[in-house]
Amino acid sequence: MMPLLTTKNxxxxxxxxxxxxxxxxxxxxxxxxxxxxPNGAGKTTFVSLISGRIQPSSGMxxxxxxxxxxxxxxxxxxxxxxxxxxxxxxFANLSAYDNVALPVQRTLTDxxxxxxxxxxxxxxxxxxxxxxRAHMPAGQLSYGxxxxxxVAMGLALKxxxxxxxxxxxxxxxxxxxxxxxxxxxxxxxxxVLLIEHNMPVVMQLADRITVFNAGRILxxxxxxxxxANTQVQEAYLGTAP
Amino acid sequence: MSExxxxxAYALHLGVIALLFALSFVLPEYHHGLxxxxxxxxxxxxxxxxxxxxxxxxxxxxxMFFAAGLYGAGFAVIHLGWxxxxxxxxxxxxxxxxxxxxxxxxxxxxxxxxxxxxxxxAQVFYxxxxxxxxxxxxxxxxxxxxxxxVLNLGATSLDLTNPTVRYMSALALFSIxxxxxxxxxxxxxxxxxxxxxxxxxxxxxxxxxxxxxKLIAVVVSGTICAASGAAYALxxxxxxSSLASVxxxxxxxxxxxxxxxxxxxxxxIGTVFMYYVIDIASGYTSAYLLIVGIALILLVLFFPxxxxxxxxxxxxxxxx
Numbered sequence: 001m002m003p004l005l006t007t008k009n010x011x012x013x014x015x016x017x018x019x020x021x022x023x024x025x026x027x028x029x030x031x032x033x034x035x036x037x038p039n040g041a042g043k044t045t046f047v048s049l050i051s052g053r054i055q056p057s058s059g060m061x062x063x064x065x066x067x068x069x070x071x072x073x074x075x076x077x078x079x080x081x082x083x084x085x086x087x088x089x090x091f092a093n094l095s096a097y098d099n100v101a102l103p104v105q106r107t108l109t110d111x112x113x114x115x116x117x118x119x120x121x122x123x124x125x126x127x128x129x130x131x132x133r134a135h136m137p138a139g140q141l142s143y144g145x146x147x148x149x150x151v152a153m154g155l156a157l158k159x160x161x162x163x164x165x166x167x168x169x170x171x172x173x174x175x176x177x178x179x180x181x182x183x184x185x186x187x188x189x190x191x192v193l194l195i196e197h198n199m200p201v202v203m204q205l206a207d208r209i210t211v212f213n214a215g216r217i218l219x220x221x222x223x224x225x226x227x228a229n230t231q232v233q234e235a236y237l238g239t240a241p
Numbered sequence: 242m243s244e245x246x247x248x249x250a251y252a253l254h255l256g257v258i259a260l261l262f263a264l265s266f267v268l269p270e271y272h273h274g275l276x277x278x279x280x281x282x283x284x285x286x287x288x289x290x291x292x293x294x295x296x297x298x299x300x301x302x303x304x305m306f307f308a309a310g311l312y313g314a315g316f317a318v319i320h321l322g323w324x325x326x327x328x329x330x331x332x333x334x335x336x337x338x339x340x341x342x343x344x345x346x347x348x349x350x351x352x353x354x355x356x357x358x359x360x361x362x363a364q365v366f367y368x369x370x371x372x373x374x375x376x377x378x379x380x381x382x383x384x385x386x387x388x389x390x391v392l393n394l395g396a397t398s399l400d401l402t403n404p405t406v407r408y409m410s411a412l413a414l415f416s417i418x419x420x421x422x423x424x425x426x427x428x429x430x431x432x433x434x435x436x437x438x439x440x441x442x443x444x445x446x447x448x449x450x451x452x453x454x455k456l457i458a459v460v461v462s463g464t465i466c467a468a469s470g471a472a473y474a475l476x477x478x479x480x481x482s483s484l485a486s487v488x489x490x491x492x493x494x495x496x497x498x499x500x501x502x503x504x505x506x507x508x509x510i511g512t513v514f515m516y517y518v519i520d521i522a523s524g525y526t527s528a529y530l531l532i533v534g535i536a537l538i539l540l541v542l543f544f545p546x547x548x549x550x551x552x553x554x555x556x557x558x559x560x561x
Contacts, residue, residue: 051446077448085446091439102436105429106448117429157448 002065004029004161004191005050010059011215012045019045021215022059027161032183032192034202036226037212038235043195044086046212047163050193051083052076064160078110080160084153084167086195088146092139096149099138100124103156112158120156128152128182144175148182155186162186163193168201180204203227211235247427250561254423257506258416265408275520277408279512280415281472282492286500286508287422288465289493294503295426296458297438301356301490302363305343306463308370308485309336310470312377315480318389320376325392325401329471336467337460339366344459348452360490367485382481385474407476414472415509418465423505425461426561434458435503466493499540501547505561510548 005027012020020042027033035043048054050061052073061069068076077083082103091099104120107113113120125131128148133141138149147167154162164183168176176198183192183205196202202209202223209226211218213235219226226232261280268276285307292298313335317328347358370377377383390401392410399406425431436444437451444451474480483489492515500511518536522529544551553560 053442053446072445072450074445074448074450077446083446085443089440089443091436091443093439094435098432098435101429101432102444102449103447105432109429110448153447 001028003027004064005193006062007050008060008062010046010049010061011057012049012054013057018215020049020056023215023217025210025217027191027193029160029191030187031207032187032194032205034194034196034206034209035212036196036199036202036209037218041212042215043212044165045215047083047165047193047195050161051081051163053083077157078106078112080158081163082154082157082159082161083163084150084165086165086169088143088150090138090141090146090149090153092137094138095135096125096130096138096141096152097121097134099149100152100156103153107156107158124152124156127155127185129178144171147171148179151182151186159190161191161193163195165195166197167194168196168198176201249559250423250427253560254419254505257509258412258419261412261415265405265412270404273404273408275516276513277404277411278477279516280411280509281469281476282516283496283509283512284415284418284469284472285466286493286496286512287418287505288462288467288469290497290502290504290508291422291425291465292458292462293494293497294507295431295434295438296455298351298455298458299356299494300347300359301487301494302343302347302359302361302366303462303466303493304485304487304489305363305366306336306340306466307470307473307489307493308366308482309339309463310467310472311474311480311484312370312470313467314471315383315385315474316376318385318475319383319480322389325390325475329468329475332471332474333464333467336470337464340460340463340467341456343463344456348455348459360487363485363487363490367482367487370482370485377482378480380482382479382483385478385480387478390475390478401476402478410476411472414468418468419505419509422465423561426503426505430454430457438503495537497547499537499547501550501553504547504549504553507547507549514548 003026007023007025010020010023011018023046037043049056052071056069060067063079063081100121101117105117108117122131125134128151130145130148130152133145138146141149151167168179171179180201186192206223208221209223210220211226211232218235219229219232264276289303292300310332314328314332317323317331323331343362347355350358371379387402392399392401401407401410433449433454437454441451496511496515497508499514500507518533519529522532546554
């Protein structure tokens with residue numbers, strides 16, 4: 001099977017700092033992949049390179065067989081790469097409805113989906129449980145609901161690859177359980193790349209885990225393999241006393 | 242915003258148009274003439290508001306789009322001898338073309354740089370008008386001769402210098418632009434414009450080519466302002482460089498801020514307000530600008546989002 005996403009020797013420098021340092025990475029269609037690693041390991045920079053928010057210093061990104069390295073972010077979105085932000089960046093002054101209408105009408109214009117804006121918006125809001133809050137200004141939603149709105153906007157883009165950057169940050173435990181269900185549901189129709197600090201969430205959701213450290217991939221494997229990996233334990237999980 | 246009560250919004254706008262129509266029959270001559278001028282300039286303000294209010298791009302050079310329409314229409318009549326409808330279209334076309342070129346160049350910048358770049362282009366435009374005084378009349382300007390300001394429609398001909406015809410022509414243009422503005426801001430495209438204003442980076446990550454969307458907005462805005470300028474030349478018969486000066490770049494900003502940025506009717510309210518404050522104040526004192534200044538300060542203090550913007554925020558959330 002051909003990978004959905006491949007990066008070859010991907011690197012990005014910020015001044016003298018090599019935030020992402022020669023990463024070779026492959027993602028198969030349909031999998032849920034978690035990216036973990038200590039703070040400053042380069043995880044967010046790495047997914048920002050994939051989504052096109054920042055340009056690589058060198059290397060190559062291939063999505064679904066085409067080289068997208070120099071393609072602007074908005075075209076990558078239209079190709080099916082959706083990114084949900086680590087720091088919630090919903091349109092605070094617009095209603096939840098309008099927030100989701102923006103990605104829905106985009107896919108309608110592209111011809112990637114059919115139907116009316118209203119149907120698409122309400123479907124995405126219902127999947128995330130926000131339907132009854134459609135007309136509230138997004139800025140007045142609780143933090144957890146804003147995170148969900150962010151996911152609804154990602155979903156509404158009809159992504160083939162959905163990148164979730166620390167989606168459970170700031171969520172209550174009860175909300176996290178629902179969230180895990182939601183991601184499993186999403187994964188039926190899209191490939192999910194998940195940056196996550198909450199290890200129980202990672203262990204429950206991920207098919208495979210990639211561990212970053214100092215801009216490089218330290219290890220990669222199934223949750224069991226990663227849990228057993230001594231290098232990972234030293235770098236990230238901390239050595240047992 | 243776009244989902245709630247479309248009927249109410251359209252009813253309100255049609256009501257305002259009906260009110261302006263009715264005023265034509267009751268206003269004394271002086272105010273009748275003043276309101277005709279205000280409606281034409283409110284179109285200018287609506288064009289400005291499209292870019293400033295909805296996309297959040299603050300231009301300090303919109304006088305050049307107004308002047309492009311003004312001189313485009315004026316030249317067509319005076320130098321080419323075209324009739325009124327063709328001259329009006331010529332003015333609009335000049336404004337649209339200019340807006341496209343300026344947009345392509347100025348949209349490479351944002352924020353303060355955008356303000357400065359648009360202001361510089363407008364100054365260049367202004368100086369070019371002065372430089373080619375042989376055609377433009379320099380700072381004297383040109384007068385569109387009265388016989389040329391007649392609109393021939395088959396057997397009937399409308400004299401644009403007749404106060405009622407002039408008022409109704411101004412109202413027609415105002416109404417069309419108002420309804421177009423309302424339709425645009427309620428459309429999918431209007432939603433994208435607001436998204437660009439609120440968070441351009443995020444809008445890109447939803448798959449939108451924000452540069453193209455902004456460029457279209459500049460062209461639409463410039464075209465509306467040019468329509469206002471073209472109408473001004475044909476209805477009031479004066480094509481002058483003072484209307485291309487920096488003052489006419491700042492005035493629409495003031496009108497829109499007063500009335501309420503990103504409100505469809507704010508442009509009219511702001512223009513009416515400003516005109517009448519100046520009109521009334523100058524009746525009492527030669528220091529009328531002092532009173533205007535105080536009025537502006539009071540507005541900023543108590544209506545920071547403009548008259549209509551504050552009303553929308555406090556009481557009428559459904560206002561478009």
